[in-house]
Amino acid sequence: MLTIGGIACAAAENLGDVLRESGWDRIIGTWVDAETKGSRNKTTYAWRFKDRVIEITSWDSWDGEKESVSLIGLNPRTGDVFNLSADSQGASSLGRWTVGKDGEAILDLMFVSGEGQEGILRIRQAFKDNDTLIVTIDLPEPIVFEMVRVKKSQPAANAKTDDWLRQTWNKLQAEVEAGNMSAEDARAKMIAIKKDVYEKQKK
Known part of the structure; x- marks a missing residue:
């Protein structure tokens, strides 16, 4: 159950109410990893149904090129804030969001990989300021990185x-399927292309 300051949210509230009370309504928008300005990760949080359902679309290259779609909603009976996800590699997950006294949002999820492996994972997010998120993936060796908000006028949102x-990636995939390039080389080339694009946009 999503909690604010340790007090369970009333079941009658909608998702928008819960987010505003916890200060997490400011998550709406597009975010990119601070280090590469989107070459590794780009995530958009948008209302699919105002105050009811948030749709998250994400692209990342942490472990190969991957796209994912998630839905966040509120169970009106229990007050649980749930998270449903699926990605382009065949993985899926079901999770629950909670918010603690310190304002940190915590996603605990159960997942199944594209190869059928099952597991659990915790992802924590905290606002450094209104335009910066600190994301922690709780692994034996935690992964910590910053995400920054993309302003509408910034080229990264173009x-x-x-x-x-996307077209460039599709062409590289076609080369892999034709046997002209390895999947590893395609990923490396795509990452290099993205870095070059975003470096030019910053000038």
Whole structure:
């Protein structure tokens, strides 16, 4: 159950109410990893149904090129804030969000990989400021990184750039399928292309 200051949220509230009370309504928007400005990770939180359901679309290259879609909603009977996800590699997960007294949002989830392996994972997020998130993936050796908000006027939000990068990735995938390039080389080349694009956009 999503809690604020250790007190369970009333079951009658909608998701928008819960987020506003906890200060997490500011998550809405597009975020990119601070280190590469989106070459490794880009995530968008948007209302699918205002105050009811949030849709999360994400791209990352941490473990190969991957896209994912998630839905966040509120169970009106129990007050649980749930998270349903699936990605382009065949993985899926079911989780629950909680917010503690310190304002940290915690996602505890159960997942099944594209290869059928099952597991559990905890992801923690905290606002450094209104435009910076600190994300921690709780592993034996935790992964910690920052995400920064993309302003609407920034090139990283440019749909044309995103479309071009997607087309480029599709071409590289075609080369892999044709046997002209290894999957590892394709990923490395795509990461290099993205870094080059975002470096040019910053100038």
